[in-house]
Amino acid sequence: MIGYSKLGLYFASSLSILSMITQGAFAQSKASGSIAASPTITTAQINATIEPQATPVTNTQIAQAASSNWGFQDRTAGMTTSKDPVTSASQLADVQPTDWAFHSLQALIERYGCIAGYPKRTYKGNQALTRYEFAAGLNACLRSLVERIEVLTPNDLTTLRRLQENFVAELALLRGRVDSLEVRTTELEANQFSTTTKLTGQAIFAVTGGGFSGERIIAPTGVEIADEDPNSTFIYRASLTFNTSFQGTDLLQIRLVTGSDGSDDNAAGLLEPNFASVLDFSVPGQNGQFGLGRLYYTFTPVKDFALTVGSAILATDYVDRNSYANNSAKDFSTQALINNFILLPTPAGAGAVIDWNPGAGPFSIRGVYVAGNAGRATAGSNAGDGGFIGGPSAPELLFPALGALGDQGGLFGAPHQGFVELEYALSNKFAFRLQYSGGQIFGSFFNGVGANFELALSQQLAVFGRYGYAVYNDSSVGDLRPQYWMAGISLQNLFVPGAVAGIAAGQPQIEGKVGDATQTNFEAFYNFPLNDDIKVTPLVQVITDAGNQGSNGTIYTGTLRTVFSF
Known part of the structure; x- marks a missing residue:
């Protein structure tokens, strides 16, 4: 009432x-x-x-x-x-x-x-x-x-x-x-969207230097790499990215990249060039030349399903991602710590990507196919056209017999690889990914499985890790069964709001047929922002038993990385 x-x-x-x-x-x-x-x-x-x-x-x-x-x-x-x-x-x-x-x-x-x-x-x-x-x-x-x-x-x-x-x-x-x-x-x-292109850019400056204990550093095959400490260097990478949308739900990306001297411009990459100890951000770009870093088009033909096709794709943009160890301009810089080394021997090239997230729920399925020499109609000795794209690469020294003649080129010839990932992500606190990878590199077929996880224990503390197991046939030392792992912790907002700190360790190539020891990589960093667009990161790398050689001394490097974003 x-x-x-x-x-x-x-x-x-x-x-x-x-x-x-x-x-x-x-x-x-x-x-x-x-x-x-x-x-x-x-x-x-x-x-x-x-x-x-x-x-x-x-x-x-x-x-x-x-x-x-x-x-x-x-x-x-x-x-x-x-x-x-x-x-x-x-x-x-x-x-x-x-x-x-x-x-x-x-x-x-x-x-x-x-x-x-x-x-x-x-x-x-x-x-x-x-x-x-x-x-x-x-x-x-x-x-x-x-x-x-x-x-x-x-x-x-x-x-x-x-x-x-x-x-x-x-x-x-x-x-x-x-x-x-x-x-x-x-x-x-209904038609309020107009074609728009947005320009973003990034420049990385880094001062790096390092050395090693002992008399010399040798490769997994026993060949001498260095008998004295390398010079300290000032290295850089710069990129310009053009993002264009025609409908509001699609993306055409073109990225131009340049850099100093690739993997040879830093102590870690020079002293241990085989098992992904290089500073990842130094890989794309060669001696100041501009190259095509990304060229792809992404659209959604049906709801919750994205399709990407392009001539310059990096598989690690879509799979094996991790919120705490995946971006060398933000967190770790050691290549072996930001991607699964043995599952991604040839991740750059032309190809396609699918990403299906049914009902925008916690499960996602992703698939990637890339061919490193898709633009070549005849066989060649180059292991891939990823010099400006980046990403890890398999060590050619393990396949000397097939390395010169084994890559046929073309969209379906070697080198190529496919990667499938099933992800379960519970909000932004936990994610677990099961992975399969397979393809052909240096004329040799490979297959592998892996896992990738991340867990936020609190708003400040998180743990993460990766594991992989693969089979590589017809190497110079026979069929290989390498394993890989890495794990670490991440601290958010340490001392300064927006700051990120992390420490991680990993072994990129656990294989008894390669060397007499197992290489272990360590890295610690502290990324603090001067403002929203400028971030400075001191980092330290330690590499023991480099190249799986027990006679090698420990490698130490220090780097001061500064990232400008605009």
């Missing part, structure tokens, strides 16, 4: 609108000669609209209902009659001008005279209202309104009809213009 105060507010709002229609709007139309077109209005039609259309309730039904526990007769018996009407809200002793419904109650009393009070001039505005009381009050107010409507004269109705006829053409024209405007608005809403 509702209270009397709310009843007054409901009546006042409804009757004010009806009054405006029948009196105020009509008076204005006579003065200005303007009124909306509508069917011819008569007093009988107005009365018919207000009078109830449903089957009326009989007196017998009312009497039967009143004798029940509704309390209608008891509640209304004490109300004042029409002989002692209320003419002002101020006459009611328990109604104050500060009451929230005072003005609505006052309007009903003064305009329509359809509100009565209890004895002793009380209104009891907070008392509950039965449906019968509501019906009685509504009937009184509607009858008052009907009486006001019936004062319309035949001349008034004639004026209304004449105004309708005079403005039929104008109103029809107005309706046509409104319809046209609605059509144009709908078209604009």
